[in-house]
Amino acid sequence: MIETRGLRKVYGSTVAVDDLSFSVADGRVTGFLGPNGAGKSTTMRMILGLDRCDAGGVRIDGRRYEDFKQPLLDVGSLLDAAYVHPTRKAADHLWAMAAANGIPKSRVGTVLDLVGLREVANKRVGAFSLGMKQRLGLAGALLGDPKHLIFDEPANGLDPEGVHWMRRFLKGLAAEGRAIFVSSHLLSEMSLMAEDLVVIGRGRMIFSGTVDDFVNSSTHGWVTVRTPQLDELAAALAAAGAQLSRPDPASLQVVGLTSDQIGELAFTNRILLHELSPQRASLEDAFLQVTQGAQEYRAGEASQ
């Protein structure tokens, strides 16, 4: 369990992160969403004790990161796959990290196998593709077989196959009971991978909860109906308490009734339906809607 309380970070006159409190539960993938510059990476660096908090704090199973003597045994992280020395060999890179936490050298081969980099263990990292560096970074995060894993945009720069691999890999890690905290701007990815969501905009909390709750609370589902007896149906629906809008002369958008209810209502009123389709906002729509709100709010605030 990773918990942050009132996290705040100020760079000069810019408030990068403001009063962020959330928790990352064990055995689940928690997605960390926000547009570029929202403060995701800063938050992750504060969790890892790399950036000093200006207010608030972080507890990992009740302890501060700075208090861990061998942190890699409890917390694995991949902030940026480019954080490697180009002329160092992959195995040496991992070996140095392992040695710092008293992890046996044999573990280096194990994690290289896990991410499929065994054959290039003795190649210099500078020659690696971005996808290979991502895998190397993952291997580093897994060195200590930690209960908590923190990944900043792990799918960044991967080809579709690599993204698919990464998604399965992270879900597998969560299924083993680990707490996974992963940021991404690939919103569609997040909906396939994450169960919980922390959404921030301009350093402020927008939403914290499950993915389903996020979509439900941020957007309304609606039902599109087409019928030759449009006015009759509209009257019946309005009588049943639905909110209606008419995007074009031949169809209705209905909010407040399920497609089942609308179908029954049409049947009892002997109204012919040509279309009856429930519509659901995608995670992407929900995300754009709430972050847009945050930006407008910020712009309004700045102009006062």
Added chain:
Amino acid sequence: MNAIRAEWIKLRSVRSTLILLAAGGVMTVLFAVLIANDISDEGRTFHLTDISAGATIAVYLFGTLGVQIIGQEYRFNTIRPTFSANPNRLQVLAAKIVVVSVTVAIVAVAMQLVATLIGTAMLDPFTVDGVDQRAILGTALFAIGWAMIGVGIGAILRQPVAGIVILLVEGAVVEGIVGSLFSWTTKWLPFANGSQMMVRNDSSNEDFVLRSPLGGGIYFFVVAAVILALGAYLANRRDA
């Protein structure tokens, strides 16, 4: 011990650090050969200190190594995985200093021993007296101190290139100019005074009033400690 092991693995798994160490050693040995060849017909008793001028240049490379060992971590952002693996930043810095100090000290002593062999082979009569022995120890200490200053500057600047330039220009250019212009400053020049540890007490430059090998060495290490303390304070306080 884990921190020291990690830094040792990092030091020897990068080519540039090994090249710097080798270059320092080779340069001292090469200079010993050239100088010995030059002075062999002077018809006097020769000492190790007569042919060890290359060590003065080698220590620049050791100082550069000190800058590299921390500056490169910032340049390639590996400082973040490093501090993630060990959040005790002062311990990380201390481990770096131990590793770089032991390494340059071993190379410094080794290159002086090889220079002794060269002197024995090429110069006659060649003796190693107490002053020479002190100079061998002094070379190791000067190398350690210069590497410590390098680590300090690297930690302050958080990048290698500017740190290396500052180190080289300070020792090779600034001290010479400042010392010549203002003779009262000569006792306060860290590189010139520290280098007294590795030379026979000569007075080849009458303008420069320098400290004794012991006094110069102590003063030099005080300067190194101050720079290192500033670097450690900043590395610990700043965002990585």
